[in-house]
Amino acid sequence: SAVISQKPSRDICQRGTSLTIQCQVDSQVTMMFWYRQQPGQSLTLIATANQGSEATYESGFVIDKFPISRPNLTFSTLTVSNMSPEDSSIYLCSVDGLAVQETQYFGPGTRLLVL
Amino acid sequence: GEDVEQSLFLSVREGDSSVINCTYTDSSSTYLYWYKQEPGAGLQLLTYIFSNMDMKQDQRLTVLLNKKDKHLSLRIADTQTGDSAIYFCAESISNAGNMLTFGGGTRLMVKP
Numbered sequence: 001s002a003v004i005s006q007k008p009s010r011d012i013c014q015r016g017t018s019l020t021i022q023c024q025v026d027s028q029v030t031m032m033f034w035y036r037q038q039p040g041q042s043l044t045l046i047a048t049a050n051q052g053s054e055a056t057y058e059s060g061f062v063i064d065k066f067p068i069s070r071p072n073l074t075f076s077t078l079t080v081s082n083m084s085p086e087d088s089s090i091y092l093c094s095v096d097g098l099a100v101q102e103t104q105y106f107g108p109g110t111r112l113l114v115l
Numbered sequence: 116g117e118d119v120e121q122s123l124f125l126s127v128r129e130g131d132s133s134v135i136n137c138t139y140t141d142s143s144s145t146y147l148y149w150y151k152q153e154p155g156a157g158l159q160l161l162t163y164i165f166s167n168m169d170m171k172q173d174q175r176l177t178v179l180l181n182k183k184d185k186h187l188s189l190r191i192a193d194t195q196t197g198d199s200a201i202y203f204c205a206e207s208i209s210n211a212g213n214m215l216t217f218g219g220g221t222r223l224m225v226k227p
Contacts, residue, residue: 042203042219092157103148103207104215106158
């Protein structure tokens with residue numbers, strides 16, 4: 001399985017500001033995914049990020065609010081823009097599995113609190 | 116549409132077996148997964164089962180799949196306090212690339 005790291009691991013931010021979360025993988029992967037996990041909830045897919053193309057956003061998520069970069073096959077960023085307290089969540093990146101078809105491996109998550 | 120459901124909470128005593136259940140609605144699921152999330156951590160893939168299998172065993176973990184009833188279960192034998200976590204089932208669908216749909220998660224509490 002891939003080793004995935006995220007930065008920062010946690011942050012406390014003021015409303016109206018933006019935060020960029022980084023996701024680094026130790027091997028080249030085709031697809032990277034960004035999820036949001038609101039407090040006490042399950043995971044909701046925000047978008048899929050493929051290298052060399054625009055990210056594909058799920059219903060309810062837009063590029064202006066969650067811009068994503070995917071400059072190469074091992075790295076991606078998610079920005080949470082113009083934050084409000086409702087954006088307080090865990091943000092997780094994941095990658096498509098190399099050993100098991102159609103599975104995903106997850107990073108440790110970024111815990112965001114917006115005041 | 117896709118819908119994956121789990122019970123919210125399960126409490127067992129250390130040494131007992133735990134059974135966590137999951138139901139799904141999409142009959143075109145190809146793989147079904149169990150992930151574990153410990154407090155303050157990300158998701159760890161525990162095990163998976165291909166949709167044409169009925170059962171898979173991996174050490175203390177047994178996965179049962181009833182495709183007719185669209186029911187998936189995870190049995191943990193000899194449950195330990197370190198098994199306390201939230202367990203998510205998830206499905207992937209053959210015509211949706213690598214997309215996963217997650218259940219709401221079952222919080223397992225193991226009492227000593």
